[in-house]
Amino acid sequence: MSEARYLWPEDYMADPSAHVFNGKITIYPSHDRESGIPERDNGDHFDMKDYHAFTIDGDPMTGKVTDHGVVLDIADVPWAGRQLWDNDVAEIGGRYHLYFCAKDRSDVFRIGVATSDSPTGPFKPEPEPIPGSYSIDPCAFKDDDGSVYLVFGGLWGGQLQRYRDNKAVHSAEEDTLPVDGRAALEPQPDEAALCPKIARLTADGFAFAEAPRDLVIVDGDGVPLRAGDHSRRFFEASWLHKEGDTYVFTYSTGDTHLLCRATSKSLYGPYTFQSEILGPQVGWTTHHSIAFWNGRRYLFHHDSAPSGGRTWLRSMKVKEL
Ligand code: FUB
Numbered sequence: 001m002s003e004a005r006y007l008w009p010e011d012y013m014a015d016p017s018a019h020v021f022n023g024k025i026t027i028y029p030s031h032d033r034e035s036g037i038p039e040r041d042n043g044d045h046f047d048m049k050d051y052h053a054f055t056i057d058g059d060p061m062t063g064k065v066t067d068h069g070v071v072l073d074i075a076d077v078p079w080a081g082r083q084l085w086d087n088d089v090a091e092i093g094g095r096y097h098l099y100f101c102a103k104d105r106s107d108v109f110r111i112g113v114a115t116s117d118s119p120t121g122p123f124k125p126e127p128e129p130i131p132g133s134y135s136i137d138p139c140a141f142k143d144d145d146g147s148v149y150l151v152f153g154g155l156w157g158g159q160l161q162r163y164r165d166n167k168a169v170h171s172a173e174e175d176t177l178p179v180d181g182r183a184a185l186e187p188q189p190d191e192a193a194l195c196p197k198i199a200r201l202t203a204d205g206f207a208f209a210e211a212p213r214d215l216v217i218v219d220g221d222g223v224p225l226r227a228g229d230h231s232r233r234f235f236e237a238s239w240l241h242k243e244g245d246t247y248v249f250t251y252s253t254g255d256t257h258l259l260c261r262a263t264s265k266s267l268y269g270p271y272t273f274q275s276e277i278l279g280p281q282v283g284w285t286t287h288h289s290i291a292f293w294n295g296r297r298y299l300f301h302h303d304s305a306p307s308g309g310r311t312w313l314r315s316m317k318v319k320e321l
Pocket of ligand 1: 285
């Protein structure tokens with residue numbers, strides 16, 4: 001891999017989702033800020049309030065980076081309470097749909113959508129979150145036939161452990177974080193790990209067209225990864241892309257701070273674990289996207305080195321894979 005380039009040293013930006021729109025790499029990060037909230041395992045210290053969009057002129061490693069300013073502010077999202085976490089954008093029918101997660105006024109993470117005529121916004125939010133949505137980190141994947149899918153979910157602060165079969169079966173009060181290296185509501189270490197979720201969106205992009213399904217990650221013997229397999233099991237930061245006829249799912253292992261890769265010939269999986277693609281960085285979280293430019297593959301991610309290791313103040317980077 002090449003040396004990484006910090007893309008926007010002027011401010012703290014994390015969780016970069018990168019796409020090529022209108023012939024330019026366009027990036028949708030979370031906008032970190034110093035809130036003064038103490039660091040906790042439930043992520044309270046990630047108290048972000050708006051999103052910016054960025055474009056790069058030409059080559060991701062050298063091209064001029066432009067900040068297009070605030071494209072969505074939490075104050076304009078009627079249903080949102082706090083914590084504007086990761087987001088992603090898909091082009092649907094000539095409009096740009098920004099999918100984002102935030103806690104609602106009951107402190108439950110939901111996924112919302114906001115739209116714009118331009119990939120660089122501003123985006124107008126819908127009055128309600130996507131019905132049936134929950135947890136965090138939406139990745140909007142457009143398949144070759146134009147269908148768009150959301151892949152989402154995240155453990156611990158991302159609340160995925162409260163859900164089974166798309167239903168909240170546990171309350172916030174039961175959600176002790178973490179106990180002996182796992183959340184109290186996670187499966188036992190020798191049980192199957194919790195999975196990221198995948199659901200096709202309706203043609204207009206405003207709702208799930210189907211109930212979210214598990215995106216199962218299996219080992220080389222076809223056995224679903226165990227909850228105790230912390231260096232391989234899914235934690236958060238879903239990213240799905242396609243290379244030829246192969247679907248490539250990359251994700252963070254969270255508490256072991258890795259980015260990993262699993263592949264499938266079928267969109268819905270199962271996905272077979274392949275390898276680690278990035279080791280621990282400075283800061284607790286690892287989160288990324290993969291985009292192509294001139295036939296080359298680039299990893300967009302973040303670390304907390306420029307902030308001196310303050311894990312809630314992250315800086316976005318890119319490197320060629
Ligand atoms: O940026 C807030 C959260 O931190 C993201 O949603 C997670 O993936 C982690 O990067």
